[in-house]
Each structure stands twice: as C-alpha cells, then as structure tokens.
Amino acid sequence: MAYSDKVVDHYENPRNVGSFAADDASVATGMVGAPACGDVMKLQIKVDPSTGVIEDARFKTYGCGSAIASSSLVTEWVKGKTLEQALAIKNTAIAEELALPPVKIHCSILAEDAIKAAVADYRQRHAGPGGLIEEKACAPSKPADHHSEAA
Ligand code: FES
Numbered sequence: 001m002a003y004s005d006k007v008v009d010h011y012e013n014p015r016n017v018g019s020f021a022a023d024d025a026s027v028a029t030g031m032v033g034a035p036a037c038g039d040v041m042k043l044q045i046k047v048d049p050s051t052g053v054i055e056d057a058r059f060k061t062y063g064c065g066s067a068i069a070s071s072s073l074v075t076e077w078v079k080g081k082t083l084e085q086a087l088a089i090k091n092t093a094i095a096e097e098l099a100l101p102p103v104k105i106h107c108s109i110l111a112e113d114a115i116k117a118a119v120a121d122y123r124q125r126h127a128g129p130g131g132l133i134e135e136k137a138c139a140p141s142k143p144a145d146h147h148s149e150a151a
Contacts, residue, residue, distance in 0.1 A: 003065050004099035010069035015076050018058045020044050026055075028125065030117030034110050039063025041071050043114035045078060045086070047122055054078045054086055059114075066104040070094050070111035083119045 003011070019042075020027040026047050033040045039062060046056040057075035061068045073094060078086045094100075094108035 003069075006098050007065055007069040007100070010072040010098070011065045014059075014068060014072040016056075016058050016072065017060065019060060020046055020056075020058055025049075025125075028118050028122030030114040030119070030121055032110055032113040032117050034063070034067075034106055036106060037064065039067045039107070039110065041067060041110050041114045043071060043074065043111075043118050045118045045122065047083070047126075049126065052082050054081055054083070063110070064104070064107060066098065066100055066107035067110055069098050070100075070108045071114065073097060074111045074115055078115060083122065086115050087119055089115055 024046070026049055028045050028047065030043045030045075031040070041061045041063065042059060044058045045054045047053070048055050057078050059071040059075050061071045074089060077089055081089075089112060091105070091108040091112040094111050095105050098108070100108055
C-alpha cells in the first residue's frame, strides 16, 4: 500500500513520541485499541489546570504507519487547545490531512478515540466544570452521621 507523503513524514519523523511522568497530576492518558487489527494507541495530554488548555502531548502507538501518523498529528493539533476544542477534532479531518485511503480510516478513528479517552481521563480525575481543578469547591465534608457500624 502506498502511503501519502504526509503519512511517511509523520511515520519517519514522529512528533512528540514518548510518555510523561505517571505521577504528574496535570497529565491524563487515553489508551485505545482497534479490535480489527490489534493496533494500540496511547495518547497523553498535559493540561494547565488554571486554564484547561492542553500545553503538551505525547503518544506511543503500536500499529500501522497510518495509526502512527494519526497519533503524531493529533499531538500537534491538540497543543494549545482547550479540552472542548480538542474533543472537536474529528477523524475525518485527520484522514483528510493525511490523505488516508478508505481501508485506513479506522486508524484515524483510533486517534479521535484516543483524544476522547484522554480528555475523559482528565475530567474523571479533575472534577469541576470543564475538567478544571476546583480547589475552592472542595469544602470540608460534614462528618457523616452514620459512620460504619462495623467498629
Ligand atoms: Fe489498524 Fe491502522 S491498520 S490502526
């Protein structure tokens, strides 16, 4: 199969390959797999908690050239975007940018799913509107009036 020049470029010079430190609270991870081919994509985003803007991104992809190119591309596209803006990135835009043939469309879907998974992971771990850390919202909880009876 002939890859487009852009796929070859990302494949040969992948942008932002790697991982962030696992204990960094501003980092969220999206890990997705394509059952049809077994390819796996891990996308990490580093989010500025005060603005909700993605400052940086990393990926690791075990998969075909199109999957690697798609994930490399989205690490560039999500940078500087809010979580909402990142969620608006569609696989069709990725496929168009990389000129993916129809049999490789699912590789771009994997990249869109990886963004969604990373944003969901961030929001799950950082409660509050827009996924931002709302430290002030963490009012001390009232003592429970029905403590465990097991004691
Ligand atoms: Fe499955 Fe590319 S062939 S992700």
